[in-house]
Amino acid sequence: MEERIRSQSESRRVSAALLLETQGLTRHFGGLAAVNRVDLRVAEGEIVGLIGPNGAGKTTCFNLLSGFIRPTAGTIRFDGEDITRLRPHQVVKRGLVRTFQLTTLFQELTGLENVLLGLHLHSRRSLGRALFSRRRFPPDEIARSREVLEFTGLASQADQLARNLPHGHQRVLGIAMALAARPRLLLLDEPVTGMNLDESGRVMALVKTIRDRGVTVLLVEHNMKAVMGTCERIVVLNFGQTLAEGSPAEVSTNAKVIEAYLGAGLAHARG
Amino acid sequence: MRRLRVGVLIVLGLLLLLVPPLGGDYYVHVFALVFTNVILAASLRPSLTCGQLNIGHSAFMSIGAYASALLAKNLAVPFEVSMLCGALVAAVVGLGIGYPSLRLRGVYFAMVTVAFVEVIRLIAQLWVPLTRGMSGLSGIPKPNLLGVTLATKASQYYLALFLMLLTLLILWKLESSRLGLIWKSIGMADNLAQSLGVNIANHKLLAFMLGCFFAGVAGAFYAHFIRFLFPPEFGFLMATNILVYNYVGGRGHFAGPIVGAAFLSLLSEPFRGSAYETIFFSIAMLLTILFLPGGLITLPGKLAELRGWKSASAHSPSPAA
Numbered sequence: 001m002e003e004r005i006r007s008q009s010e011s012r013r014v015s016a017a018l019l020l021e022t023q024g025l026t027r028h029f030g031g032l033a034a035v036n037r038v039d040l041r042v043a044e045g046e047i048v049g050l051i052g053p054n055g056a057g058k059t060t061c062f063n064l065l066s067g068f069i070r071p072t073a074g075t076i077r078f079d080g081e082d083i084t085r086l087r088p089h090q091v092v093k094r095g096l097v098r099t100f101q102l103t104t105l106f107q108e109l110t111g112l113e114n115v116l117l118g119l120h121l122h123s124r125r126s127l128g129r130a131l132f133s134r135r136r137f138p139p140d141e142i143a144r145s146r147e148v149l150e151f152t153g154l155a156s157q158a159d160q161l162a163r164n165l166p167h168g169h170q171r172v173l174g175i176a177m178a179l180a181a182r183p184r185l186l187l188l189d190e191p192v193t194g195m196n197l198d199e200s201g202r203v204m205a206l207v208k209t210i211r212d213r214g215v216t217v218l219l220v221e222h223n224m225k226a227v228m229g230t231c232e233r234i235v236v237l238n239f240g241q242t243l244a245e246g247s248p249a250e251v252s253t254n255a256k257v258i259e260a261y262l263g264a265g266l267a268h269a270r271g
Numbered sequence: 272m273r274r275l276r277v278g279v280l281i282v283l284g285l286l287l288l289l290v291p292p293l294g295g296d297y298y299v300h301v302f303a304l305v306f307t308n309v310i311l312a313a314s315l316r317p318s319l320t321c322g323q324l325n326i327g328h329s330a331f332m333s334i335g336a337y338a339s340a341l342l343a344k345n346l347a348v349p350f351e352v353s354m355l356c357g358a359l360v361a362a363v364v365g366l367g368i369g370y371p372s373l374r375l376r377g378v379y380f381a382m383v384t385v386a387f388v389e390v391i392r393l394i395a396q397l398w399v400p401l402t403r404g405m406s407g408l409s410g411i412p413k414p415n416l417l418g419v420t421l422a423t424k425a426s427q428y429y430l431a432l433f434l435m436l437l438t439l440l441i442l443w444k445l446e447s448s449r450l451g452l453i454w455k456s457i458g459m460a461d462n463l464a465q466s467l468g469v470n471i472a473n474h475k476l477l478a479f480m481l482g483c484f485f486a487g488v489a490g491a492f493y494a495h496f497i498r499f500l501f502p503p504e505f506g507f508l509m510a511t512n513i514l515v516y517n518y519v520g521g522r523g524h525f526a527g528p529i530v531g532a533a534f535l536s537l538l539s540e541p542f543r544g545s546a547y548e549t550i551f552f553s554i555a556m557l558l559t560i561l562f563l564p565g566g567l568i569t570l571p572g573k574l575a576e577l578r579g580w581k582s583a584s585a586h587s588p589s590p591a592a
Contacts, residue, residue: 046395066466068462068465068466085463087464087470088466089465089468089469089470089471092466092467093468097466097467098466099466100463100466101461103461104460104462104463105463106455106456106459106460106463107455107460108455108459109455109458109459113332113452116452117452117453117456117464117469119465120453120467120468120469121468122465123449127445127450128365129448129449130444130445130448130449130450131441131444131445132444133448134450136447136449137449147429170556177463177467178466178467180467181467181468202389
């Protein structure tokens, strides 16, 4: 994990290469275009926020990027490779790892076991090893999982069942698992929703640390304070289309964005 | 705690070794069938852990039984080879049926497996030149292991015990490895498992085929032990029984299906083959769902909890309550 992160952060300094690029990404559900010709670009080392009112297509966008649903049209390129038609587990293998809205965890497993599953792609495993090894998990995998728990501040919760963790910790555990999969691009789906100010502040600080260690972050979030304080660039979706794009300051003063969020009346009142 | 458990297991194992010399042929027969049921129940567990409701396990037992019996009877193949062939045929058929249908979830997959049981039963019934159909396949040789024919019921009992222990050992090792954790993860949240890079289709298929393989082993032993195969025996009823073993025993632990199979097959022994057998299994299932949703294996914990609660309330009557 460390080596990859270090080499990535070095390459980031040299050039901010395009990591993720969608062209004309479209997904229809029946007659509804949930995502409509979206061109999304994420450069290596960025923290990009994807925002928009409810039903704007943010989560559909995530599902498309992570391979859970197939686009009706358009392409997704990750690090130059076309990943449009890949299945979820193949997408993860390329280094594009997502988390889920709400607390999607392996509830009946411990924190450590959850993170060990996050290591899935990087573990040596075979039927022979399963049958003849005396150990359940190699010590290095356990050590690495504990490292990730430590990094995310969950070290003391390693042996708790996931379902017994407080809400905030459950959300962070979801991030820890994604980190264990060694992402190059981390897709966070509403990482701080339902958290209090203190908790969300800590998670957003964690997101920054993750980025500083060389992982690019694309996040969907409704908590504007968190988004504005963390993201360097924001893409606003509305009715499945890109409405605006730019720095937090640009986006938050954009008339079209204000209209989408607050309705036309207020924009007129301000204008 | 761990020592205690190992000790209990060793004592239990020794007791099982002593059944043939101490019990009569009747007990030997009954226990050998219990061992087959344990293999069947335990081999269904990986698939259930992945969240796939398989109500067709008896079909694979049937396939293993017929394949092994026909090989031994018609080609004089020794038991160790015919059993392996039977198990492999069951696993390959499992691959054929599992590959397309494991994409289905919940009740849809269950329906495919139910239909499959009937298909296999009908094939066994209608392919008369090969299986003798409804006349039943008789004259199956006794298990011939490494050149020695196991003529006595007692020796066949030990064979069954050995096969059961070997099966349980393999399944236990797999379940407690990373593979078992992956199966559990698929059962709990398959979308999350996928998002961590787990190829859930392949893992479900592996768990399913593994179950089919050991169901084939159970079938092969059964064929050479009873020495008579009758298609309706491996029907829907037996398939549901295997499922009931898992639920009554408990889904939460590896011991669940073992306890369930042993408990239910011993208790249902007086009704074996009669109409009451179905009623017995239904009642057992209903009672479990109502009173012990976690299965029999949660009974000790429940009792301890009850006792602790009683003594706690006796010592310190809480004013808040």
